[in-house]
Amino acid sequence: MRSEHMQIGEVAARTELSLRTIRHYEETGLVAPSARSQGGFRLYTEADVARLMVIRRMKPLGFSLDEMRDLLEATDRLDSGTELPADELEQLLHRVGGFERAAQQRVADLRTQLARAEEFAAALRDRLPPASAT
Template identity: 80%
Template sequence: MGGEHMQIGEVAARTELSLRTIRHYEETGLVMPSARSQGGFRLYTEGDVARLMVIRRMKPLGFTLDEMRDLLTATDRLDSGEDLSAADRRQLVDRVRHFAQLTQQRVIDLRTQLARAEEFAATLAERLPGPAAS
């Protein structure tokens, strides 16, 4: 992907991730800057931002760094234009499908947790005395 390069501060603002978090994802190999400036600053593309958004969306669903890496590797290979055998393509699609299923289950689980939390909050609110009469 070509186009404009962004420095890490702009990427952080666009992804709502901290500089520290973006650097951590770089250290773990989840995302790499597409280039470096002459001064050594990290430079990122829209593709790098999209990759960070995938990571950001996976994190609250409890996916591990290894699981994130696994999904990103599968999607990278599928999107690369690489000449894949039918068996390799099927395996990669199955991998992505597996993550889609895990994601759906985790969303259901989170909705259940949210409903329970809302019920609890309502129960507590009911127990509070009304406004004091003056």
């Protein structure tokens, strides 16, 4: 049976983020431990892990900390469980949609960069003599 709270080491293992990175995201206000142990250790929940996974997925796409914060604020509001006024809901969905479009464009740009890198590696490989059979 899994405990409701996890210490930072378990969170780091689950998210494949370093302790230092998680602490940095805490310092910048992107994530906050849900609780502290009696000894002062940071304690995290599944929701905190999910939040860190959003950040982890945004980072390689080049989103800034401010952009991450903006998206997280929008999704937090959407996930708050409170009924939102129609205009606020529309505005939040528009913000999230903008991030989705930006992510799709950045993925396309990365695919182009990867294709160019693979072409370069192949060109270098072609310059080398074939590996001799041993």
